[in-house]
Amino acid sequence: MTKARIIDGKGFALDLRTRIAAQVAALKESHGVEPGLAVVLVGNDPASQVYVRNKGQATLAAGMQSFEHKLPDTVDQATLVALVERLNRDPAVNGILVQLPLPRQIDPAVVIATIDPAKDVDGFHVENAGRLALGLPGLVPCTPLGCMMLLRDTVGDLRGLRALVLGRSGIVGKPMASLLLAADCTVTVAHSRTRDLAAECRRADILVAAVGRPEMVRGDWIKPGATVIDVGINRVAGAAEGKTRLVGDVDFAGAAEVAGAITPVPGGVGPMTIACLLLNTLTATRRQNGIAAPDDAEA
Numbered sequence: 001m002t003k004a005r006i007i008d009g010k011g012f013a014l015d016l017r018t019r020i021a022a023q024v025a026a027l028k029e030s031h032g033v034e035p036g037l038a039v040v041l042v043g044n045d046p047a048s049q050v051y052v053r054n055k056g057q058a059t060l061a062a063g064m065q066s067f068e069h070k071l072p073d074t075v076d077q078a079t080l081v082a083l084v085e086r087l088n089r090d091p092a093v094n095g096i097l098v099q100l101p102l103p104r105q106i107d108p109a110v111v112i113a114t115i116d117p118a119k120d121v122d123g124f125h126v127e128n129a130g131r132l133a134l135g136l137p138g139l140v141p142c143t144p145l146g147c148m149m150l151l152r153d154t155v156g157d158l159r160g161l162r163a164l165v166l167g168r169s170g171i172v173g174k175p176m177a178s179l180l181l182a183a184d185c186t187v188t189v190a191h192s193r194t195r196d197l198a199a200e201c202r203r204a205d206i207l208v209a210a211v212g213r214p215e216m217v218r219g220d221w222i223k224p225g226a227t228v229i230d231v232g233i234n235r236v237a238g239a240a241e242g243k244t245r246l247v248g249d250v251d252f253a254g255a256a257e258v259a260g261a262i263t264p265v266p267g268g269v270g271p272m273t274i275a276c277l278l279l280n281t282l283t284a285t286r287r288q289n290g291i292a293a294p295d296d297a298e299a
């Protein structure tokens with residue numbers, strides 16, 4: 001029997017995208033500016049292709065321009081860097097996303113460092129990462145930004161709550177910890193060297209799992225009534241032969257018995273990532289054009 005409230009990330013994301021679309025339309029009307037997002041996909045990893053397609057559709061649906069660049073997985077680093085430099089100079093491009101992971105011959109740090117920080121809608125550039133760590137304005141990584149929106153909507157006041165972030169990647173775990181700290185949570189970051197992970201998790205009022213291990217977080221690791229945000233996207237074998245299904249990093253059925261609220265996979269954090277990518281593209285476009293956000297804007 002499920003006890004926890006199921007957090008509707010998909011519904012929240014749809015709503016957010018509707019508000020973004022209205023602001024894009026207003027921006028075109030008032031300033032004649034149309035936000036443009038360039039997505040660069042290297043190779044033909046099927047999962048990445050699905051994300052890129054979904055992002056492209058969502059971009060167009062929000063009234064923004066979408067530019068897709070597909071490169072073969074044999075491409076050399078210099079060619080990819082040259083493409084990013086061209087996108088940096090292109091005035092129609094307000095946001096640049098280079099889909100990760102990249103093939104072995106390419107150093108992701110070099111490519112990310114090439115992106116103009118003002119167009120870095122993933123928030124992965126050291127300048128944006130440093131700004132977030134110092135509490136300065138910048139572009140915030142989409143997945144943690146989306147998690148914070150769901151948390152504020154679910155919990156309300158986060159001040160003083162104990163938060164546990166499981167995972168310390170530069171894409172999810174570290175920026176998530178910075179945002180929770182900025183919201184006055186007491187933050188612990190756990191990783192593969194953490195001792196007695198279950199006990200650390202059990203102390204948390206807010207548990208964010210971004211570990212990439214299918215259903216690793218068990219129901220008895222959860223503090224009763226806690227809010228659980230499951231970032232994990234893991235494809236595992238399904239019930240039927242040859243079929244796969246998506247699961248998170250949390251054992252949903254077990255956790256839902258104990259938690260106060262929990263995000264599902266799919267339909268939780270994933271759709272928020274895409275909505276926040278559009279939000280960051282809108283924010284980047286405004287800043288590049290020196291246009292202030294309206295008072296009622298989301299960000």
Ligand SMILES: NC(=O)C1=CN([C@@H]2O[C@H](COP(=O)(O)OP(=O)(O)OC[C@H]3O[C@@H](n4cnc5c(N)ncnc54)[C@H](OP(=O)(O)O)[C@@H]3O)[C@@H](O)[C@H]2O)C=CC1
Nearest residue numbers: 143167168169172191192210211212231232233269270273
């Ligand atoms: N919903 C969305 O929009 C998105 C979902 N994701 C998903 O989120 C998950 C995490 O992604 P990402 O941050 O990129 O992953 P990474 O692989 O970069 O990082 C995983 C982190 O988990 C830690 N870890 C791994 N195994 C264990 C373990 N057994 N016990 C404790 N800690 C462990 C690692 O620790 P250490 O540092 O010590 O190695 C590392 O810090 C994945 O499932 C990914 O698919 C990612 C991005 C967006």
Ligand SMILES: Nc1nc(=O)c2c([nH]1)NC[C@@H]1CN(c3ccc(C(=O)N[C@@H](CCC(=O)O)C(=O)O)cc3)C=[N+]21
Nearest residue numbers: 051097098099100101122233266267268270271273274
């Ligand atoms: N530079 C870069 N930026 C990223 O943000 C980035 C990336 N590289 N590489 C891959 C990861 C993963 N990621 C997801 C985005 C949306 C869903 C999503 O929409 N998921 C849906 C459905 C997914 C499905 O059904 O296949 C859901 O969870 O409900 C998932 C995962 C962004 N990533």
